[in-house]
Amino acid sequence: MKDKNNNPISEPSLRRLPHYHQVLKRLKNNGEKYISCTQIANELNLIPIQVRKDLNITGIKGSPKKGYILTKLMTAIEKFLGWNFVNEAFIVGAGHLGQALMGYEGFSNIGFNIVAAFDSSKKKIGLSINNIKVLDIINFYSLTKRMKIEIGIITTPWETAQDTADLMVKSGIKAIWNFAPIKIIVPENIIVQEENLAASLAVLTKKLELM
Amino acid sequence: MKDKNNNPISEPSLRRLPHYHQVLKRLKNNGEKYISCTQIANELNLIPIQVRKDLNITGIKGSPKKGYILTKLMTAIEKFLGWNFVNEAFIVGAGHLGQALMGYEGFSNIGFNIVAAFDSSKKKIGLSINNIKVLDIINFYSLTKRMKIEIGIITTPWETAQDTADLMVKSGIKAIWNFAPIKIIVPENIIVQEENLAASLAVLTKKLELM
DNA sequence: GTGAATATGTTATTTATTTTACATGTTGCT
DNA sequence: AGCAACATGTAAAATAAATAACATATTCAC
Structure with a gap:
């Protein structure tokens, strides 16, 4: 599958995105502001690089040493998956x-x-x-x-x-x-x-x- | 995934086997005795070689020019998937x-x-x-x-x-x-x-x- | 019987996906 | 200010799956 800019989107990646979102939701309630791929990977028994590559297809950019801004990441996933409209x-x-x-x-x-x-x-x-x-x-x-x-x-x-x-x-x-x-x-x-x-x-x- | 004889079983193949069985069930009611991969593939919009490789993991043997004996093939799938015991x-x-x-x-x-x-x-x-x-x-x-x-x-x-x-x-x-x-x-x-x-x-x- | 047609089964190639390796960039500490 | 630690991002390698190519076997028609 290819997106509008002809970047590849793999189906397995797409299926994992909702899982990431669910983890983020929980961590947000804990009051976290930043979140790294390593943390997400630990929560889901995955490896950090896979999480990073998956998140990459949403277009999100993270900061080295800190990770992603949690709320921005959630929004990026929601927008990418079209959850913001019905x-x-x-x-x-x-x-x-x-x-x-x-x-x-x-x-x-x-x-x-x-x-x-x-x-x-x-x-x-x-x-x-x-x-x-x-x-x-x-x-x-x-x-x-x-x-x-x-x-x-x-x-x-x-x-x-x-x-x-x-x-x-x-x-x-x-x-x-x-x-x-x-x-x-x-x-x-x-x-x-x-x-x-x-x-x-x-x-x-x-x-x-x-x- | 590997079976007892160390032959590889791919998860996608495993997921397709129930589909084949469902098609066979229908064709059996039509009174067919033999069935070829090409026929199954046509029914499911797949390609014959994929069907053949998938069926191969059940251990079934077919005859050239005729295909598989329908009932034997169904039994092979059922046995392979463990449907014969609860x-x-x-x-x-x-x-x-x-x-x-x-x-x-x-x-x-x-x-x-x-x-x-x-x-x-x-x-x-x-x-x-x-x-x-x-x-x-x-x-x-x-x-x-x-x-x-x-x-x-x-x-x-x-x-x-x-x-x-x-x-x-x-x-x-x-x-x-x-x-x-x-x-x-x-x-x-x-x-x-x-x-x-x-x-x-x-x-x-x-x-x-x-x- | 002989040959064309067709279906299997095996091997090889291509494509997709995951994993590894490495280079780059920030932060925070001394 | 400079350096260590750590996280991202990209490029490359390895693995898995799908597809293609080919060789073999059997039936059916002539």
């Missing part, structure tokens, strides 16, 4: 997992907002979870178009996940966050982030077995 | 997300079983979700020891995630699946699988921004 999303599938995401308080801190949920089940339609209304899936297309929503979350059963993805693409969704346990196939200009529990579990149990 | 886990934190995991039907297909849940809130203790009882966290230590549970799932708020991890380590848990949005720190002989929504979202929104 990304709106629709979620399809108001089952257990969908409701868990709707109820997740942490999203507001990272500029993410689930605007509405959609389901096809009469039992779900009309519910309101954490102030997010569950609407009839029938309305997904028109509402997505009208509100220009660009992010779709799939929390349906696997049987309907691909159909949901197709609907999302047709409706103008540009990025899909897929929690269903199948890999969805979409045109290559659509961004997909797969969140597959079976995959994670495969890694965990294999490591356990080989211990 | 991994038991305890979950701590019976909130939205914890309940979503307890209610997730897909785990039984992949040899995973959440035996019991634990929480400290009087409101949660005593509940039963999908036949999984929510017990008092007070009993976690003794029950883990007695039942020799090796996998712990953390779905608590971030404030108590590290304490929960410490409790798990003290109780003899060997592998932790962490859904709390902080990186937990554990002794290096403990396996940790982090499931961080903010990290995934960072990747998704950054790609969207740079589109």
Whole structure:
């Protein structure tokens, strides 16, 4: 991945940035003003150089011997990750997992907002979870178009996940966050982030077995 | 990562195996007997050579011109991933997300079983979700020891995630699946699988921004 | 039967990521 | 003021993963 200035951004680095931010938040409450890569690395069991390289992609500059100004660093990460403005999303599938995401308080801190949920089940339609209304899936297309929503979350059963993805693409969704346990196939200009529990579990149990 | 015979197993390969299995399941219902890497690759928008190399770590042998016997391949993946015997886990934190995991039907297909849940809130203790009882966290230590549970799932708020991890380590848990949005720190002989929504979202929104 | 087509399996190359090494710049102490 | 300590930033090396190239084997068509 390349940013606007053609500097490379590696996906692993991107994934680590929220961790750094979380550590900084804690250290800020301790009253620290400056923070060094070494300190962050110690907190997270990483090595300082990796932290330094990761932070470097946000454009932050530190001072030798002192490190980074904590608040400036936090702001740099927030800005780089786009947490300072809100990304709106629709979620399809108001089952257990969908409701868990709707109820997740942490999203507001990272500029993410689930605007509405959609389901096809009469039992779900009309519910309101954490102030997010569950609407009839029938309305997904028109509402997505009208509100220009660009992010779709799939929390349906696997049987309907691909159909949901197709609907999302047709409706103008540009990025899909897929929690269903199948890999969805979409045109290559659509961004997909797969969140597959079976995959994670495969890694965990294999490591356990080989211990 | 190395297997028992010192062959390398890459984590990305491991994560892709469940996807292959899911495709095979579908194709089996179509009545296919043989399946080639090319077909699997087409289904998943991958390239044949990657599929072939991934399948190779399971030890499966295919026939030139025909491919792999579908059922044998499925069995090989299942065996390699340990889906043929059951991994038991305890979950701590019976909130939205914890309940979503307890209610997730897909785990039984992949040899995973959440035996019991634990929480400290009087409101949660005593509940039963999908036949999984929510017990008092007070009993976690003794029950883990007695039942020799090796996998712990953390779905608590971030404030108590590290304490929960410490409790798990003290109780003899060997592998932790962490859904709390902080990186937990554990002794290096403990396996940790982090499931961080903010990290995934960072990747998704950054790609969207740079589109 | 013979050869073209196709799929596997192995080896080599390229690319991506992590780690190491080193040079530069500040601070704070004497 | 000068020097030691330490942290940043950049360049280079090592490792890991993805991709490409090639050789081998088997089926199917003629």
